[in-house]
Amino acid sequence: MTVRARPDPAGQVSLSDIQLPVRASLARVGEEMWRIVAVDSALLNGVSEHLMLMKGKMLRPTLLLLSSEADGAAQPRAAAYAGVVELIHLATLVHDDAVDHSVLRRGMPTINALFTHQVAVIAGDFLYSRAVQELVRLGDLEALRVFAKASNELTIGEMRQLSALDALRFSEEDYEFLIRAKTAALFSAACEVGGLCGAERFRVELAEYGSYLGMAFQVVDDLLDYTGASATVGKPTGLDLKEHKVTLPLIAALRTMPPASRAAVDDLFSSPEPDDAQIARVVGIVEEEGGLDYARERGEGYASRADEVLSRLPESPARRALQDTLTYVMERRA
């Protein structure tokens, strides 16, 4: 990676470093989100309140706002679009958790756990249609085009994952398709729509940057499932393996695995509820076979391509923050 020298002597880029150039706009995004979801329904307001409390890193709004300033001043309405992208993201999280019967997200109860499964499905639909309504209000067919395409890709990716009959035959190509659809599509849409709000001539570059960044982000996310500690990631290590989800570290490790190790992996994947010992064993095997290193390299490769794309943009505080985002994503531990 050709990422520039890090701003912090400890070698860490923090979220607030990245958010610095758009801090004022970002502070308005929460209000915009509340405005968009305002409704006369105690239950829906309860759902929204809980979602606002579990508010994450606001990474997609940050990307949208930074992208909007990549060619000088952005339009003030960028904050509304930033609210829209976070609402679309929340809608997908709420449905994901409902579909997976997850009970925790970012250390807090999910909507399906706190309310019911029914509430979660309907609330996701509510959030998504409100996001569409806001884009209509803004009169922006292009942004609608970009976001609707990303949302649709996401469902196709999820469906592809559900229909994988033999998890262990999931190829690297399948994995790339999946993370492009599940993660990179919305990152890319956030950056592209940001471009539409102030850096239109770099729309294509920003979309491409967002896509590579999203790929890197998801690879690191999948790596953290192997290496992260429960407290920082907010979910137990090895959860993907427990749920028989095959990600890049395992795909890479399977290629060179000796028969005894492969037998341990097969064992885990034929256990309906793998125990901790099985998971620890497979995590060890994946590391031994270089699966973690391989995935790390692939992640770095995506980040590096994202960085190359950025070099086509003019120098600006926003561009520097987008570069720092690559470092942040690659270094994150949670």
Add this chain to the structure above:
Amino acid sequence: MTVRARPDPAGQVSLSDIQLPVRASLARVGEEMWRIVAVDSALLNGVSEHLMLMKGKMLRPTLLLLSSEADGAAQPRAAAYAGVVELIHLATLVHDDAVDHSVLRRGMPTINALFTHQVAVIAGDFLYSRAVQELVRLGDLEALRVFAKASNELTIGEMRQLSALDALRFSEEDYEFLIRAKTAALFSAACEVGGLCGAERFRVELAEYGSYLGMAFQVVDDLLDYTGASATVGKPTGLDLKEHKVTLPLIAALRTMPPASRAAVDDLFSSPEPDDAQIARVVGIVEEEGGLDYARERGEGYASRADEVLSRLPESPARRALQDTLTYVMERRA
């Protein structure tokens, strides 16, 4: 009601009578729907195939097409919009069935029964985002505005239903709010968007007609749950009562019910799984108390208001068919 003399001497208006003026366009709607949902995913194609097989009466596309011809020739692209409204409707049915854990719809297995709950939630999201993409392709912000509003109202209605703490305190006003959101909103949107495709100066009237028609439709639907036979409605009589859903016949009957009858109703609503005898008893009580007659009158009232709105439109085969639709909806037995 001031509905004109019926075209059939037996006093029946059939679906094909109504569809006659738009038969050619309607024949293209299926193709349009296939075009819109085309995707490289065996699982999603499987879902779409099943939904096309269980294709219902195509009432919303019919209304859209008839509305589009209410002021002379319609735009040829009306068929694409008709496909969109049916896809939005299917998306909501798929989520409804998933949320209610229903196993049958129109006598066929639901998507959640045939595939899984997960598949149903994701498939609904897929269908909805494809519908949005199609409206973007058509470059039609106004249609997007109308459909997104209707979709959002629907979720608010469903949420209101879920949050009703004491079913038996559900008022007629609550019921009107619910059926407006759950049914009338999309009927109205279908007619309004039809108007946008060829009868723009009657846009408001068509929206209003669709809303009253939708109210009448839902009142009759709820009546059929009390009066219909299992074979024709495709679901057992008394299902709403079994699920503790309070609709207009019961709301009306509760007003005059003597204590012994009220005790039987309370009994049913405090039984987690009411048996057939309990249901039959309450159906009998509701009839005795005039609940069915009251609901019937209210339904006729909505149909009559819809008919009045139509009288503001110029005479045409489409207007006649929209009038006949009122008769069809009020007379239907399934």
